[in-house]
Amino acid sequence: MRKWVPWWAKIVLKIGLSRLPVAYQAFARKGIFRHGHMDSPTYALHVIQKHLQQSNLAQAGSGFVALELGPGDSVGSALIAHALGASRCYLVDAGEFAIKDMQAYHEFADELRKQAVPCLDIQDCDTIDALLHACGGVYLTSGLASLQQIPDNSVDFIWSQAVLEHIRAAEFKAVMCQLKRIMRTNGVASHRVDLKDHLGGSLNNMRIASKHWEKDWMARSGFYTNRLRFSEMLNVFEQVGFQVEVAGIDRWEESPLSRSKLAGEFQCLSDDDLTISGFDVVLR
Numbered sequence: 001m002r003k004w005v006p007w008w009a010k011i012v013l014k015i016g017l018s019r020l021p022v023a024y025q026a027f028a029r030k031g032i033f034r035h036g037h038m039d040s041p042t043y044a045l046h047v048i049q050k051h052l053q054q055s056n057l058a059q060a061g062s063g064f065v066a067l068e069l070g071p072g073d074s075v076g077s078a079l080i081a082h083a084l085g086a087s088r089c090y091l092v093d094a095g096e097f098a099i100k101d102m103q104a105y106h107e108f109a110d111e112l113r114k115q116a117v118p119c120l121d122i123q124d125c126d127t128i129d130a131l132l133h134a135c136g137g138v139y140l141t142s143g144l145a146s147l148q149q150i151p152d153n154s155v156d157f158i159w160s161q162a163v164l165e166h167i168r169a170a171e172f173k174a175v176m177c178q179l180k181r182i183m184r185t186n187g188v189a190s191h192r193v194d195l196k197d198h199l200g201g202s203l204n205n206m207r208i209a210s211k212h213w214e215k216d217w218m219a220r221s222g223f224y225t226n227r228l229r230f231s232e233m234l235n236v237f238e239q240v241g242f243q244v245e246v247a248g249i250d251r252w253e254e255s256p257l258s259r260s261k262l263a264g265e266f267q268c269l270s271d272d273d274l275t276i277s278g279f280d281v282v283l284r
């Protein structure tokens, strides 16, 4: 949504638009309510390679089991994981947002080959179920409940890009517990977290008290972020038993919003938590 639209107007517009009886894909085509950019092969490839490198798994070998949390608009990452040697790749989202148009996946595969990625031949696949079957992909769309179906100690590599901040605050620890449970003892997870609001890249989301923000109708309107700050996420990772290695931190020079404008519950956050705008983390 345009930069010149003020944050509060974006909230009002998105609440209104999210109530229209229009399918998600129709909004996504217009760039409203998109769940990221995973439908671009260049972006999806860059993301998975970055997370493999960050995890010291650039040469992952073959036969590993991978899991992407929050793939968003495409199941194309399963094709990439297969080309990089994964025997199985779970894609776990909180809804069925992936495009189903096979023409888009044929173009996705062609583009990967142009970028020297040895992508599977999917000419004979005429549905995304056939595509997933061919490349060992498993697309699960019930968030926490989906993670609960995955066996203990069975996944070698987990990654997410701009997802952890979207997990409902009340579920965040439970999701992290599940990721710890399913990750093999010598497995690794790599996450990129965006801590800016999704209303223009500031902290305007923190002006609103949780008793309103966490209402289901607010959280389902396309701008929800859980507002957990850097230190709070790190605490949860440690509490569920991960060894935490921060791989990178982005900061604003100063908090983009003065404390007095934040909801009371956020006014006592540390300067660090109010100036860290994103981070990369590796969990073992």
Ligand SMILES: C[S@@+](CC[C@H](N)C(=O)[O-])C[C@H]1O[C@@H](n2cnc3c(N)ncnc32)[C@H](O)[C@@H]1O
Residues within 6 Å of the ligand: 034, 035, 036, 037, 038, 069, 070, 071, 072, 073, 092, 093, 094, 095, 097, 143, 144, 160, 161, 162, 163, 166, 167, 168, 171, 175
């Ligand atoms: C901003 S999109 C990012 C999509 C993609 N990773 C990318 O970089 O383009 C956030 C994604 O996280 C997903 N998500 C939110 N809560 C989730 C949960 N509890 N479990 C799995 N995915 C979740 C959303 O449905 C959405 O697909």
